[in-house]
Amino acid sequence: MPLPFPIERSDVAEVESLLGCDFGSDAQLRALCHEDSVDIQAAPGSGKTTLLVAKLAILARKWTSRSQGVCVLSHTNVARQEVEARLAKDAHGRRLLGHPHFIGTFQAFAHQYLALPFLRGSGREPRFIDDGHFAAAIRARPKAWHINNYLQNHPATADTLLTTLRFEGPDLTVGCEATLPQAGTPTGRAFRALKSAMADDGYFRFQDMFAYASRAIRDVPGLIDVVRNRFPCVFIDEMQDTDTLQHAFVTSIFGDETVVQRFGDQNQAIFHDVVDADAVTGFPRAGYIDLVQSRRFGTHIARAASTITVRAPQEIQGTVREPEKRHTIFAFEQGAIGQVLPAFGDLLFEEYPDGFPRGFVAKAVAGRKTGAGQNMPRHLGDYWPPFAAGHAGSQASFSNLADYARRAQMLLTEACDCAPAADAIWDGLLALAHRGNIAHGTPRLTKRGLLAALDAADPAAGLALRLVAHRLCFSVDSGDADAWPQTAQEIENALRLLMLAPPPQAFADFLAWVPDGAAAAVVGRSRQNIVRHVSDDRSVEIALSTIHGVKGETHSATLVLSTPSRRMFDLKEAIGPLTGTGDARRRERQTVARQLTLVFVGMTRPSQLLCLAMPLDHLEANEIAALEGNGWRVHTLRAG
Ligand SMILES: Nc1ncnc2c1ncn2[C@@H]1O[C@H](COP(=O)(O)OP(=O)(O)OP(=O)(O)O)[C@@H](O)[C@H]1O
CATH class of the missing domain: 3.40.50 (Rossmann fold)
Incomplete structure (x- = not known):
């Protein structure tokens, strides 16, 4: 089945002028106009992300359905943010950033559309879906004698065993990244009971969501049809970094009636051991479109890079630039x-x-x-x-809001640009909202989503939070020790509206004032x-x-x-x-x-x-x- 609309030459011309690009090359044009499922193997800088954004911008202009959407899946949040940031520059493209469309990681998709509804339906409310939180909580938890004994006898792998305990497959079998004692032994049973107790308390790891998603697909009749019908076309970015678990997940959900276009570069697979992943994901499958011309660099870099294309030898063509x-x-x-x-x-x-x-x-x-x-x-x-x-990393993350505020002011003074400073404040406020469990387990609480929820609950609260964010960004005083209690109170008052229960300790800790001594180092470090x-x-x-x-x-x-x-x-x-x-x-x-x-x-x-x-x-x-x-x-x- 093809895309819901054909992509015409006039559509291409429109996005060319919008994005300041030209899709004159045969292969790029073919990829842009292709309407059926296809793989696009793209050399570095050959415009894979640009093409994807252009294609989405064209679809955004034509999309009328309010119940069906476009789905864009990526391996990392960085890839998602890159696509979102480019789309956000276009008024039509911005429509794809909200309902009924989805742009996000495989994990977020599995979570939002399958695992979370299933967990809630079976009476389990995730409090944290985060490997870090899970690790901290399981280390701190009192454990059965069998477990303590086993961990003491296996000191080299003890922490890995404990912190990577995960559910696997639709039967929610317990596994981990070390050797887990057999299920039939008392120690094996104790580890499985521990994982179950963590789940009862609302602590999950990211990978658990794939297991719950596959359980949901198996146990809820008709669920798969609902998801397929909801997303008639799916784009997968950075396909080379897709692991076998993610691939199995996608193929089990989207059948032949869905258009699946996969973009990637085999030679850039660096995120995990994808030794045999190509064999499993079959990327790129027969009939793929090969983009060999880099729009990024000239012939010297293209020639040098071509010599180290190891996984799929490729003669990359540069864009001729004289002099080099x-x-x-x-x-x-x-x-x-x-x-x-x-x-x-x-x-x-x-x-x-x-x-x-x-x-x-x-x-x-x-x-x-x-x-x-x-x-x-x-x-x-x-x-x-x-x-x-x-x-x-490309984004700093801190353990308290005060450090986010200081980072924002540092960005403002040094970069003379409000946008990164505002982003830093909102990163901090979203991290706080997660700790208040406002996200209700959703991995992707966005600024837009948070403000929309607040505006719906009480427009005055939405306005108050915007004003605090503005003050934290632009007024040095609002982030100092004297003003902090007032600032923190205003933030808490606004966010409390969305909390179902009193704020957890993690929320209070994140919002508490942290003196300058500790934070000065934090801010300075990004300059280092x-x-x-x-x-x-x-x-x-x-x-x-x-x-x-x-x-x-x-x-x-x-x-x-x-x-x-x-x-x-x-x-x-x-x-x-x-x-x-x-x-x-x-x-x-x-x-x-x-x-x-x-x-x-x-x-x-x-x-x-x-x-x-x-x-x-x-x-x-x-x-x-x-x-x-x-x-x-x-x-x-x-x-x-
Ligand atoms: N059709 C085009 N017209 C003009 N410039 C383009 C076009 N396609 C890509 N570019 C430019 O080439 C550069 C690389 O593009 P892009 O980031 O989309 O490549 P990519 O294939 O996603 O790269 P990578 O594989 O390294 O992630 C960018 O500066 C982009 O603006």
Whole structure:
């Protein structure tokens, strides 16, 4: 069955002008206009996300049904946010952000449409669906003698066993990520009773929701038809990171009568062990559309990246850009690691002598942000000691609202932009609302949803919360110790309207005042992940991140820093493919392939300038010559 409406050339022209894109390439146009189920295998920067957003924007213009919607599923919240943020810029696209449509993770979908209604129908009200909460609660809970005894005898796996206890499949069988004693033994029975008791108290792990979802599908006749009818078309983003559990879930729900279009890049699968996942998910299935032309970068980066397409060898085509920037490999002596970031900063000044263009972004990324070991470099912090690993994610999360308020004001002063500051305040207020159980177990309480619920309960309360958020953002005084009791009271008064029970302790703790001493460090830490390089009258900011943290991003310039995993260094492994030297079969080893995939994601972020940094002793003379022959500049950084 095709999409409910055909996509015409005039629709394409309209979104082209709206998004400032051109879908002139055959493959992109074919993907955009395709109306049936199809897979789209897209090289980095070939416009997978842009295409998906364009397609959704076209559907949004034509969609009239109030009972059926479009469903967009992704593996991570970051991918969801990216699609939502791009859609939000278009008045029509914004309609897809609410009922009857769904944009979210597989887990949120399983939860919202299947597991939660089923749990409620069977008299179980989840209080927390969160792996972290579950782990904290189960560690603190008094346990039966058999369990304590077993944990003491298995100290190496005790915590994993306990904190990963989960329900599996429609029979809600109990499993975990360690070895669970047999169900027939007294210890095995005690562990299963413990998991059951946690569920009775309302504590669940994310994966439990897939088990309840499959139970709901099995036990509630007609449920599957309701869901299928509700979503006639489904788009799956970042398909390469979909695991077998998520895939089984989707195929069990959406049948042949649903249009399922899957977007992904096999060569960018970095989120979990997807060793055999392709075989299971069958991505990309026969007849797929292959997008090989990157709109992000030029021919040098395309050529280099093509050599490390390990899972599905691909000749990526760049967009011809002349002249290319001086793509550089910084080869440093062990004592010169501290010179890497300054050398990258200097290169940026040289390559952009007339100033940085609008929207310029420079990032330095590495596979590893923490870790021990004898061989340097061990992790990102070795390149930049002030680096704060806990703040390497794209969004900071704090344990109290006061820190969110301080972060908002920091963003406002430093970025001179209200939007990220307001986002920080609302992130904090939503985290508070979750602790007040206002979400009633829903994993995705949005700002819009919260305000709509408040407005419906009492418009004055909705207004009060908006005003507090505004004050916290713009008035420094509202976030200080004297004003806090009043601020906290106003927030609590508003949110209490939506609470079915008195606020739990976690709510009060999150709302309580936290003195500046602790928080100053919290706020400062996010700055520690930005290197400000200054020379004469110029300066440039280089943001540090993990490679996982920049997945899907486009930068102007990216520096990939070598770090190790399992006693091998990622960039050292990449040199063989990049130079065409070494044993070609080595990359087929799982551990090597994993390293190369990570490097591939890092190397395909920049639109203009790609740099790598690695120890000099990881490079042989013939490799340096080969790299230079391939158009790289090799810049040696000497100690002393
Ligand atoms: N049709 C198009 N016209 C103009 N620019 C485009 C088009 N498609 C993509 N781009 C630009 O190319 C860059 C990469 O696009 P996008 O982020 O959609 O690629 P992607 O395939 O999702 O990347 P990744 O695989 O790395 O996640 C962006 O700067 C985007 O604006």
